[in-house]
Amino acid sequence: MMSVLSGLIRPEIADLEAYTPIVPLEVLADRLGLPVAQIVKLDANENPYGPAPAALAALQATATYHIYPDPEQTALRKALADYTGRSAEEILCGAGADELIDLVLRLIISPGDAIIDCPPTFGMYRFDAGICGGRVISIPRRADFSLDLPAIARAAAQGAKAIFLTSPNNPTGNPLPRSELLQILELPLLVVVDEAYIEFAEPEHAPVGASDLLDRYPNLAILRTFSKWAGLAGLRVGYGLFPRWLSEQLWKIKQPYNVSVAAQAAAVASLAVADELRARVQAIVAERERLFQHLNTFPFLTPFPSVANFILCRVEGRDARELKLALERRGVLVRHYQTPLLNGYIRISVGTPAQTDALIAMLAEVTR
Ligand SMILES: Cc1ncc(COP(=O)(O)O)c(C=O)c1O
Incomplete structure (x- = not known):
């Protein structure tokens, strides 16, 4: 049995x-x-x-915990559009950046398909690819933790569907140089730039990261989170900036109530006191x-x-x-x-x- x-x-x-x-x-x-x-x-x-005191106050003031959250995350996406300077249509929020990594992979990976990761790096790309039956082509970083661009290009030519690049990289702390990102964006794959820590690299203003490249490169997606800079790790809320062809499909497969009422309220309040x-x-x-x-x-x-x-x-x-x-x-x-x-x-x-x-x-x- x-x-x-x-x-x-x-x-x-x-x-x-x-x-x-x-x-x-x-x-x-x-x-x-x-x-x-x-x-x-x-x-x-x-x-x-x-969390910011304003986020804690918003959690206390919210009176709708008995109602399902807004599946379209309307208020949060609008606040994020103001914050990022991007359009709300490009933004989709998740229960942490982790959920968005999972969603992107579930969208593109059938058993046997490959992604590229560049260890040492965040472990979730490999883990979530495995759940989809995907293969991970690991292109280890060099001794100084920079990327091995020729090896990445070779793996892309072999048909890898996506590459996950973390900037700044966890756990090594180094940023991805713009010149290298531009070379990788020319490759025929989806380039997911995970900017979970970008606010610490650009502490003077709302972060730009790679977002100014979204209009030029339809194969670019960017992931961010409220877990680190905004102190909301326990509430689980992150967001992605996606090209339309990708976000349209992501909306189809995301759980309707993926970001809780509490997380949406605290994230909106956090952006107001950025x-x-x-x-x-x-x-x-x-x-x-x-x-x-x-x-x-x-x-x-x-x-x-x-x-x-x-x-x-x-x-x-x-x-x-x-x-x-x-x-x-x-x-x-x-x-x-x-x-x-x-x-x-x-x-x-x-x-x-x-x-x-x-x-x-x-x-x-x-x-x-
Ligand atoms: C590079 C990277 N991406 C994503 C995450 C997950 O972020 P979240 O808490 O939004 O799921 C982490 C968390 O440590 C991380 O290091």
Whole structure:
């Protein structure tokens, strides 16, 4: 009976490695025997300042939680059109940028189709492609984390349908140079630029990123999120800027109520106080530079320059995972990856000045 039942599972899913989710904060605090408030959480690139007060007020003032959300996300898309300078028709919102990655892949990938990713990079492209039965052509970055353009062109010529480019890249923190993006846009595939961290690279104004190229390149799509700059990771809301041929089809397959009433209200309220949120982004950017200087003083760490809200560090002369676990026992969470490319690295999110101080004190303690 069991073999009959397990035979019901699509083979590409049965063969898929499960995604490793993060351990919830409360569970981890319990395990470590520490109060949640004492945990210094620098492992998921969240915003240490939380949502804008105006977003919290909007959540409290909203009276329609018993009604399904607006499937067309009308108010949010209008506010985003003002914010991005693009037309509302090009904008589609998702339950985080994650949902948009999933939707784009479900739209274009049939079993056996290929996408390109450029590791080390965000893991969701590979994961969601796998759910669709897609193949991932991995074109590893060079030692300085720049892209291998000739290899990308070769993979595109072999028929890959899309490439996912992260700018700034997670976890390496480097931006995608405009000249390289322009070369890739000439290739015959869909180019998805994931700008989850773009506000930290352009902290002075509403971000432009690659959006000024949308009119020239119909194969360009851009993904963004409220999780990082606007501190709404827990509400799950992101958006994409899509060419019409793509957005028309995405609208067909998106779940009607994909962005909750709460998420839409908080996102609209956040955009109304974008200046205030930008001031926080600027504080995080300033803190990033201070954190970088501190990390540089530890002989076993090599931090890489970053234009995002995290810093990748190579760990030399000691085990990176051991270092992560030693920090964790002291209530400081940083990210370590069990992948061959990143085994010897940790990624540290930029927190408040007090969180930086706690991290640095613990780094000194564990390595004394
Ligand atoms: C590059 C990148 N894209 C997308 C996401 C997911 O964003 P969201 O919270 O909007 O789903 C993340 C989250 O860490 C990310 O690093």
